[in-house]
Amino acid sequence: MAKRHYKFVVILGLLLVIFIAFGIYKLYSNEQEQKNAKDPEVVLEKQNNFIKEHHYLSEGKSNEIHVVAFTDYRCPHCADYHKNTKSKMLQKYIDNGTIKYTELQYPVIDKASKKYEIMSLVLQKHGTIEDFKTFSDKSYQSSSVDNDPVKTLKRVDLNDKEEKNMIDIYKNNPPKSNKSQIKNELKVTSTPTIFVNGKYIKDTNVLEDAIKQEIDN
Template identity: 25%
Template structure:
Protein backbone atom coordinates (compact mmCIF):
# COMPACT_ATOMS: atom_id res chain seq x y z
CA UNK A 1 0.00 0.00 0.00
CA UNK A 2 1.34 3.44 -0.93
CA UNK A 3 2.12 5.77 1.91
CA UNK A 4 0.20 8.97 2.54
CA UNK A 5 3.32 10.85 1.44
CA UNK A 6 3.41 8.97 -1.89
CA UNK A 7 -0.29 9.60 -2.50
CA UNK A 8 0.21 13.31 -1.91
CA UNK A 9 3.17 13.36 -4.31
CA UNK A 10 1.18 11.60 -7.05
CA UNK A 11 -1.75 13.97 -6.63
CA UNK A 12 0.58 16.95 -6.99
CA UNK A 13 2.00 15.51 -10.24
CA UNK A 14 -1.49 14.91 -11.70
CA UNK A 15 -2.51 18.43 -10.68
CA UNK A 16 0.48 19.97 -12.48
CA UNK A 17 -0.14 17.90 -15.62
CA UNK A 18 -3.74 19.11 -15.65
CA UNK A 19 -2.64 22.75 -15.43
CA UNK A 20 -0.16 22.31 -18.30
CA UNK A 21 -2.79 20.68 -20.54
CA UNK A 22 -5.35 23.35 -19.74
CA UNK A 23 -2.81 26.03 -20.58
CA UNK A 24 -2.00 24.41 -23.91
CA UNK A 25 -5.68 24.24 -24.83
CA UNK A 26 -6.15 27.89 -23.86
CA UNK A 27 -3.25 28.97 -26.08
CA UNK A 28 -4.78 27.16 -29.08
CA UNK A 29 -8.19 28.75 -28.46
CA UNK A 30 -6.73 32.25 -28.09
CA UNK A 31 -4.66 31.84 -31.26
CA UNK A 32 -7.81 31.00 -33.23
CA UNK A 33 -9.75 33.91 -31.71
CA UNK A 34 -6.98 36.43 -32.42
CA UNK A 35 -6.78 35.52 -36.09
CA UNK A 36 -4.13 32.85 -36.52
CA UNK A 37 -4.09 31.97 -40.21
CA UNK A 38 -7.67 33.08 -40.79
CA UNK A 39 -7.97 35.06 -44.01
CA UNK A 40 -4.82 33.57 -45.54
CA UNK A 41 -4.83 31.31 -48.55
CA UNK A 42 -3.07 27.95 -48.57
CA UNK A 43 0.03 29.46 -50.20
CA UNK A 44 0.45 32.07 -47.46
CA UNK A 45 -1.07 34.97 -49.40
CA UNK A 46 -3.95 37.07 -48.12
CA UNK A 47 -6.82 38.29 -50.23
CA UNK A 48 -7.21 42.06 -50.09
CA UNK A 49 -10.58 43.59 -50.76
CA UNK A 50 -10.27 46.65 -53.00
CA UNK A 51 -14.00 47.28 -52.93
CA UNK A 52 -14.92 50.82 -51.88
CA UNK A 53 -11.27 51.83 -51.47
CA UNK A 54 -9.82 55.08 -52.87
CA UNK A 55 -7.33 54.72 -55.72
CA UNK A 56 -5.67 56.65 -58.50
CA UNK A 57 -5.18 55.14 -61.93
CA UNK A 58 -7.11 53.28 -64.58
CA UNK A 59 -9.65 50.71 -63.47
CA UNK A 60 -8.19 48.30 -66.03
CA UNK A 61 -4.60 48.56 -64.74
CA UNK A 62 -3.34 45.00 -64.08
CA UNK A 63 -1.42 45.68 -60.86
CA UNK A 64 -2.66 46.92 -57.49
CA UNK A 65 -0.21 48.82 -55.29
CA UNK A 66 -1.39 49.56 -51.75
CA UNK A 67 0.13 51.77 -49.12
CA UNK A 68 -0.92 51.06 -45.55
CA UNK A 69 -0.31 54.36 -43.81
CA UNK A 70 -0.94 56.60 -40.83
CA UNK A 71 -1.59 60.34 -41.18
CA UNK A 72 0.54 61.10 -38.11
CA UNK A 73 3.49 58.97 -39.26
CA UNK A 74 6.46 61.11 -40.42
CA UNK A 75 7.73 58.28 -42.63
CA UNK A 76 4.32 58.20 -44.33
CA UNK A 77 4.65 61.93 -44.99
CA UNK A 78 8.01 61.31 -46.65
CA UNK A 79 6.44 58.47 -48.66
CA UNK A 80 3.63 60.80 -49.77
CA UNK A 81 5.95 63.61 -50.79
CA UNK A 82 8.86 61.64 -52.27
CA UNK A 83 7.65 58.24 -53.47
CA UNK A 84 4.00 58.68 -54.45
CA UNK A 85 4.91 61.10 -57.29
CA UNK A 86 7.42 58.54 -58.61
CA UNK A 87 4.86 55.72 -58.28
CA UNK A 88 2.33 57.84 -60.15
CA UNK A 89 4.76 58.68 -62.95
CA UNK A 90 6.23 55.19 -63.36
CA UNK A 91 3.20 52.98 -62.83
CA UNK A 92 -0.10 54.88 -62.63
CA UNK A 93 0.32 57.27 -65.57
CA UNK A 94 1.62 54.42 -67.73
CA UNK A 95 -1.44 52.26 -67.03
CA UNK A 96 0.59 49.56 -65.28
CA UNK A 97 -0.93 49.94 -61.82
CA UNK A 98 -3.59 51.46 -59.61
CA UNK A 99 -2.39 53.01 -56.35
CA UNK A 100 -4.50 52.67 -53.18
CA UNK A 101 -4.20 54.16 -49.72
CA UNK A 102 -5.55 52.10 -46.83
CA UNK A 103 -5.56 53.08 -43.19
CA UNK A 104 -3.38 51.56 -40.54
CA UNK A 105 -3.50 54.04 -37.63
CA UNK A 106 -0.91 52.88 -35.12
CA UNK A 107 0.38 56.01 -33.41
CA UNK A 108 -2.57 56.88 -31.22
CA UNK A 109 -6.03 58.37 -30.92
CA UNK A 110 -5.20 61.22 -33.27
CA UNK A 111 -4.25 58.69 -35.96
CA UNK A 112 -7.57 56.93 -35.54
CA UNK A 113 -9.52 60.18 -35.80
CA UNK A 114 -7.61 61.26 -38.90
CA UNK A 115 -8.30 57.93 -40.58
CA UNK A 116 -12.00 58.13 -39.74
CA UNK A 117 -12.35 61.70 -40.98
CA UNK A 118 -10.54 60.88 -44.23
CA UNK A 119 -12.91 57.92 -44.68
CA UNK A 120 -15.85 60.27 -44.19
CA UNK A 121 -14.44 62.59 -46.89
CA UNK A 122 -14.13 59.66 -49.28
CA UNK A 123 -17.57 58.24 -48.54
CA UNK A 124 -19.37 61.58 -48.85
CA UNK A 125 -17.40 63.51 -51.47
CA UNK A 126 -15.70 60.86 -53.59
CA UNK A 127 -12.14 59.90 -54.38
CA UNK A 128 -11.01 63.14 -56.10
CA UNK A 129 -11.76 65.23 -53.03
CA UNK A 130 -10.39 62.46 -50.82
CA UNK A 131 -6.98 62.59 -52.54
CA UNK A 132 -6.86 66.38 -52.17
CA UNK A 133 -7.67 66.11 -48.48
CA UNK A 134 -5.30 63.17 -48.05
CA UNK A 135 -2.40 65.16 -49.48
CA UNK A 136 -3.31 68.24 -47.43
CA UNK A 137 -3.39 66.26 -44.18
CA UNK A 138 0.19 65.18 -44.75
CA UNK A 139 1.15 68.76 -45.62
CA UNK A 140 -0.28 69.88 -42.27
CA UNK A 141 1.65 67.24 -40.30
CA UNK A 142 4.14 69.07 -38.04
CA UNK A 143 7.60 67.79 -37.15
CA UNK A 144 6.23 67.14 -33.66
CA UNK A 145 2.73 65.62 -33.88
CA UNK A 146 2.13 66.46 -30.21
CA UNK A 147 1.97 70.13 -31.21
CA UNK A 148 -1.31 69.54 -33.06
CA UNK A 149 -4.60 68.49 -31.53
CA UNK A 150 -5.97 66.17 -34.15
CA UNK A 151 -9.64 66.71 -33.35
CA UNK A 152 -12.80 67.41 -35.33
CA UNK A 153 -12.19 71.16 -35.49
CA UNK A 154 -8.72 70.58 -36.91
CA UNK A 155 -10.04 68.23 -39.59
CA UNK A 156 -12.93 70.52 -40.45
CA UNK A 157 -10.55 73.42 -40.99
CA UNK A 158 -8.30 71.18 -43.11
CA UNK A 159 -11.29 70.24 -45.25
CA UNK A 160 -12.30 73.89 -45.62
CA UNK A 161 -8.88 74.47 -47.15
CA UNK A 162 -9.78 72.19 -50.08
CA UNK A 163 -13.59 72.35 -50.24
CA UNK A 164 -15.58 75.57 -50.72
CA UNK A 165 -19.10 74.22 -50.33
CA UNK A 166 -20.17 74.50 -46.69
CA UNK A 167 -22.99 72.00 -47.21
CA UNK A 168 -20.52 69.36 -48.36
CA UNK A 169 -18.29 70.09 -45.39
CA UNK A 170 -21.21 69.58 -43.02
CA UNK A 171 -22.08 66.29 -44.77
CA UNK A 172 -18.59 65.02 -44.00
CA UNK A 173 -18.70 66.23 -40.39
CA UNK A 174 -22.06 64.53 -39.88
CA UNK A 175 -20.77 61.26 -41.34
CA UNK A 176 -17.71 61.48 -39.09
CA UNK A 177 -19.90 62.09 -36.03
CA UNK A 178 -22.11 59.14 -36.93
CA UNK A 179 -19.04 56.91 -37.04
CA UNK A 180 -16.46 55.61 -39.48
CA UNK A 181 -14.92 53.06 -37.15
CA UNK A 182 -16.08 50.06 -39.17
CA UNK A 183 -14.48 51.34 -42.38
CA UNK A 184 -11.16 51.96 -40.65
CA UNK A 185 -11.35 48.64 -38.83
CA UNK A 186 -11.77 46.87 -42.16
CA UNK A 187 -8.46 48.33 -43.32
CA UNK A 188 -6.77 47.46 -40.03
CA UNK A 189 -7.99 43.87 -40.21
CA UNK A 190 -6.54 43.45 -43.68
CA UNK A 191 -3.23 44.97 -42.61
CA UNK A 192 -3.00 42.68 -39.61
CA UNK A 193 -3.90 39.60 -41.64
CA UNK A 194 -1.02 40.45 -43.98
CA UNK A 195 1.38 40.80 -41.08
CA UNK A 196 1.82 44.56 -41.47
CA UNK A 197 3.65 45.85 -38.41
CA UNK A 198 4.71 49.37 -39.34
CA UNK A 199 3.84 52.28 -41.59
CA UNK A 200 4.23 52.84 -44.42
CA UNK A 201 4.04 49.29 -45.76
CA UNK A 202 3.64 48.67 -49.48
CA UNK A 203 1.63 45.78 -50.92
CA UNK A 204 1.88 44.71 -54.56
CA UNK A 205 -0.90 42.43 -55.82
CA UNK A 206 -1.64 41.16 -52.33
CA UNK A 207 1.96 40.54 -51.27
CA UNK A 208 4.04 42.63 -48.87
CA UNK A 209 6.80 44.34 -50.84
CA UNK A 210 10.12 43.58 -49.18
CA UNK A 211 12.49 45.38 -51.53
CA UNK A 212 14.62 48.32 -50.48
CA UNK A 213 14.90 50.51 -53.58
CA UNK A 214 12.64 51.98 -56.23
CA UNK A 215 14.35 49.71 -58.74
CA UNK A 216 13.22 46.76 -56.61
CA UNK A 217 9.67 48.08 -56.77
CA UNK A 218 9.87 48.46 -60.55
CA UNK A 219 11.02 44.85 -60.80
CA UNK A 220 8.21 43.66 -58.54
CA UNK A 221 5.58 45.54 -60.56
CA UNK A 222 6.89 43.99 -63.79
CA UNK A 223 6.69 40.55 -62.17
CA UNK A 224 3.13 41.27 -61.02
CA UNK A 225 2.16 42.33 -64.53
CA UNK A 226 3.46 39.05 -65.89
CA UNK A 227 1.64 37.10 -63.18
CA UNK A 228 -1.66 38.76 -64.08
CA UNK A 229 -1.47 37.86 -67.77
Protein backbone atom coordinates in the same frame (compact mmCIF):
# COMPACT_ATOMS: atom_id res chain seq x y z
CA MET B 1 -6.46 -10.89 -16.53
CA ALA B 2 -4.37 -11.37 -19.67
CA LYS B 3 -7.34 -10.43 -21.86
CA ARG B 4 -7.87 -7.20 -19.90
CA HIS B 5 -4.21 -6.36 -20.23
CA TYR B 6 -4.33 -7.08 -23.96
CA LYS B 7 -7.42 -4.84 -24.43
CA PHE B 8 -5.74 -2.07 -22.46
CA VAL B 9 -2.63 -2.27 -24.65
CA VAL B 10 -4.75 -2.24 -27.84
CA ILE B 11 -6.79 0.76 -26.69
CA LEU B 12 -3.64 2.58 -25.63
CA GLY B 13 -2.07 1.82 -29.00
CA LEU B 14 -5.12 3.10 -30.87
CA LEU B 15 -5.16 6.29 -28.82
CA LEU B 16 -1.47 6.77 -29.52
CA VAL B 17 -2.03 6.32 -33.27
CA ILE B 18 -4.95 8.78 -33.20
CA PHE B 19 -2.86 11.28 -31.23
CA ILE B 20 0.05 11.03 -33.68
CA ALA B 21 -2.28 11.30 -36.68
CA PHE B 22 -3.96 14.38 -35.19
CA GLY B 23 -0.56 15.95 -34.53
CA ILE B 24 0.54 15.35 -38.12
CA TYR B 25 -2.76 16.81 -39.39
CA LYS B 26 -2.38 19.94 -37.24
CA LEU B 27 1.22 20.38 -38.34
CA TYR B 28 0.23 20.08 -42.00
CA SER B 29 -2.71 22.44 -41.51
CA ASN B 30 -0.52 25.06 -39.83
CA GLU B 31 2.09 24.80 -42.57
CA GLN B 32 -0.63 25.15 -45.20
CA GLU B 33 -2.12 28.18 -43.43
CA GLN B 34 1.30 29.83 -43.24
CA LYS B 35 1.91 29.07 -46.90
CA ASN B 36 -1.46 30.51 -47.90
CA ALA B 37 -0.87 33.59 -45.75
CA LYS B 38 2.23 34.38 -47.84
CA ASP B 39 0.79 33.38 -51.22
CA PRO B 40 0.58 36.65 -53.22
CA GLU B 41 -2.61 35.57 -54.96
CA VAL B 42 -4.29 34.83 -51.63
CA VAL B 43 -3.00 38.08 -50.12
CA LEU B 44 -4.19 40.14 -53.09
CA GLU B 45 -7.62 38.50 -53.05
CA LYS B 46 -8.03 39.31 -49.35
CA GLN B 47 -6.92 42.89 -49.94
CA ASN B 48 -9.28 43.36 -52.89
CA ASN B 49 -12.21 41.94 -50.94
CA PHE B 50 -11.43 44.17 -47.96
CA ILE B 51 -11.11 47.26 -50.15
CA LYS B 52 -14.44 46.55 -51.82
CA GLU B 53 -16.24 45.72 -48.59
CA HIS B 54 -15.13 48.91 -46.86
CA HIS B 55 -15.58 51.27 -49.83
CA TYR B 56 -11.96 52.37 -50.22
CA LEU B 57 -11.31 54.47 -53.32
CA SER B 58 -8.57 53.58 -55.80
CA GLU B 59 -6.59 55.62 -58.31
CA GLY B 60 -5.90 54.30 -61.79
CA LYS B 61 -7.77 51.80 -63.92
CA SER B 62 -5.39 48.86 -64.33
CA ASN B 63 -6.70 45.44 -63.39
CA GLU B 64 -3.30 43.82 -63.97
CA ILE B 65 -1.12 45.50 -61.34
CA HIS B 66 -2.49 46.62 -57.98
CA VAL B 67 -0.32 48.53 -55.52
CA VAL B 68 -1.81 48.58 -52.02
CA ALA B 69 -0.28 50.82 -49.35
CA PHE B 70 -1.05 51.04 -45.64
CA THR B 71 -0.04 54.39 -44.19
CA ASP B 72 -0.66 56.84 -41.35
CA TYR B 73 -0.95 60.54 -42.19
CA ARG B 74 0.91 61.39 -38.97
CA CYS B 75 3.76 58.96 -39.58
CA PRO B 76 6.94 60.81 -40.69
CA HIS B 77 8.10 57.83 -42.77
CA CYS B 78 4.72 57.78 -44.50
CA ALA B 79 4.99 61.49 -45.26
CA ASP B 80 8.39 60.82 -46.86
CA TYR B 81 6.91 57.91 -48.82
CA HIS B 82 4.03 60.09 -50.04
CA LYS B 83 6.33 62.94 -51.08
CA ASN B 84 9.25 61.04 -52.59
CA THR B 85 7.74 57.77 -53.81
CA LYS B 86 4.00 58.06 -54.33
CA SER B 87 3.97 61.57 -55.80
CA LYS B 88 7.22 61.38 -57.77
CA MET B 89 7.31 57.78 -58.98
CA LEU B 90 4.01 55.95 -58.54
CA GLN B 91 1.84 58.77 -59.84
CA LYS B 92 3.20 58.42 -63.38
CA TYR B 93 2.24 54.73 -63.42
CA ILE B 94 -1.20 55.63 -62.07
CA ASP B 95 -1.76 58.38 -64.62
CA ASN B 96 -0.73 56.28 -67.63
CA GLY B 97 -2.97 53.39 -66.56
CA THR B 98 -0.19 50.94 -65.70
CA ILE B 99 -1.24 50.39 -62.10
CA LYS B 100 -4.19 50.70 -59.78
CA TYR B 101 -3.30 52.27 -56.44
CA THR B 102 -5.20 51.98 -53.18
CA GLU B 103 -4.08 53.59 -49.94
CA LEU B 104 -5.60 52.58 -46.60
CA GLN B 105 -5.04 54.42 -43.35
CA TYR B 106 -3.65 52.28 -40.54
CA PRO B 107 -3.37 54.51 -37.44
CA VAL B 108 -0.28 53.79 -35.36
CA ILE B 109 1.20 57.08 -34.14
CA ASP B 110 -1.36 58.52 -31.69
CA LYS B 111 -5.05 59.19 -31.03
CA ALA B 112 -5.14 61.85 -33.74
CA SER B 113 -4.07 59.20 -36.26
CA LYS B 114 -7.34 57.36 -35.64
CA LYS B 115 -9.31 60.60 -36.07
CA TYR B 116 -7.64 61.16 -39.43
CA GLU B 117 -8.42 57.58 -40.44
CA ILE B 118 -12.11 58.14 -39.61
CA MET B 119 -12.23 61.33 -41.67
CA SER B 120 -10.55 59.57 -44.59
CA LEU B 121 -13.27 56.90 -44.46
CA VAL B 122 -15.96 59.59 -44.49
CA LEU B 123 -14.35 61.25 -47.50
CA GLN B 124 -14.02 58.03 -49.44
CA LYS B 125 -17.65 57.10 -48.89
CA HIS B 126 -19.18 60.53 -49.46
CA GLY B 127 -16.66 62.31 -51.66
CA THR B 128 -14.74 61.73 -54.88
CA ILE B 129 -11.30 60.30 -55.51
CA GLU B 130 -10.06 63.82 -56.20
CA ASP B 131 -11.43 65.03 -52.85
CA PHE B 132 -9.70 62.14 -51.13
CA LYS B 133 -6.39 62.76 -52.92
CA THR B 134 -6.47 66.42 -51.92
CA PHE B 135 -7.31 65.55 -48.32
CA SER B 136 -4.44 63.05 -48.27
CA ASP B 137 -2.00 65.64 -49.64
CA LYS B 138 -3.10 68.20 -47.05
CA SER B 139 -3.03 65.65 -44.24
CA TYR B 140 0.55 64.61 -44.93
CA GLN B 141 1.52 68.28 -45.10
CA SER B 142 -0.34 69.66 -42.09
CA SER B 143 -1.79 66.97 -39.81
CA SER B 144 1.02 67.49 -37.30
CA VAL B 145 0.17 71.21 -37.28
CA ASP B 146 -3.62 70.97 -37.41
CA ASN B 147 -3.93 67.98 -35.06
CA ASP B 148 -7.57 67.93 -36.16
CA PRO B 149 -8.94 66.39 -39.39
CA VAL B 150 -11.78 68.93 -39.45
CA LYS B 151 -9.23 71.73 -39.82
CA THR B 152 -7.47 69.76 -42.56
CA LEU B 153 -10.77 69.06 -44.34
CA LYS B 154 -11.39 72.79 -44.54
CA ARG B 155 -8.21 73.07 -46.60
CA VAL B 156 -9.86 70.88 -49.25
CA ASP B 157 -11.74 72.75 -51.98
CA LEU B 158 -15.24 71.53 -51.08
CA ASN B 159 -18.41 73.55 -51.39
CA ASP B 160 -20.11 74.58 -48.14
CA LYS B 161 -22.79 71.90 -48.36
CA GLU B 162 -20.31 69.06 -48.97
CA GLU B 163 -18.01 70.26 -46.21
CA LYS B 164 -20.83 70.59 -43.68
CA ASN B 165 -22.22 67.17 -44.57
CA MET B 166 -18.86 65.45 -44.08
CA ILE B 167 -18.15 67.24 -40.81
CA ASP B 168 -21.62 66.32 -39.52
CA ILE B 169 -21.06 62.65 -40.39
CA TYR B 170 -17.59 62.69 -38.83
CA LYS B 171 -18.88 64.21 -35.58
CA ASN B 172 -22.32 62.62 -35.25
CA ASN B 173 -22.28 59.32 -37.14
CA PRO B 174 -18.65 58.36 -37.78
CA PRO B 175 -17.67 55.03 -39.35
CA LYS B 176 -15.76 52.59 -37.18
CA SER B 177 -12.00 52.34 -37.38
CA ASN B 178 -10.75 49.46 -39.51
CA LYS B 179 -7.45 49.14 -37.65
CA SER B 180 -8.19 45.87 -35.84
CA GLN B 181 -9.60 44.25 -38.97
CA ILE B 182 -6.62 45.34 -41.05
CA LYS B 183 -4.29 43.88 -38.43
CA ASN B 184 -6.18 40.60 -38.01
CA GLU B 185 -7.33 39.96 -41.57
CA LEU B 186 -4.55 41.54 -43.63
CA LYS B 187 -1.68 41.02 -41.14
CA VAL B 188 -0.47 44.62 -41.24
CA THR B 189 1.33 45.89 -38.13
CA SER B 190 3.29 48.98 -39.18
CA THR B 191 3.43 51.84 -41.67
CA PRO B 192 4.23 52.32 -44.44
CA THR B 193 3.48 48.74 -45.56
CA ILE B 194 3.28 48.25 -49.32
CA PHE B 195 2.28 45.37 -51.58
CA VAL B 196 2.46 44.90 -55.35
CA ASN B 197 -0.05 42.29 -56.50
CA GLY B 198 0.01 40.78 -53.03
CA LYS B 199 3.80 40.68 -52.78
CA TYR B 200 5.20 42.46 -49.73
CA ILE B 201 7.76 45.15 -50.59
CA LYS B 202 10.36 45.39 -47.83
CA ASP B 203 11.97 48.58 -49.11
CA THR B 204 10.44 51.42 -51.13
CA ASN B 205 13.71 51.64 -53.05
CA VAL B 206 12.79 48.42 -54.87
CA LEU B 207 9.13 49.31 -55.40
CA GLU B 208 9.59 50.47 -58.98
CA ASP B 209 11.58 47.34 -59.82
CA ALA B 210 8.73 45.23 -58.42
CA ILE B 211 6.25 47.06 -60.65
CA LYS B 212 8.47 46.57 -63.69
CA GLN B 213 8.70 42.84 -62.94
CA GLU B 214 4.90 42.65 -62.91
CA ILE B 215 4.78 44.54 -66.22
CA ASP B 216 7.18 42.01 -67.78
CA ASN B 217 5.26 38.98 -66.47
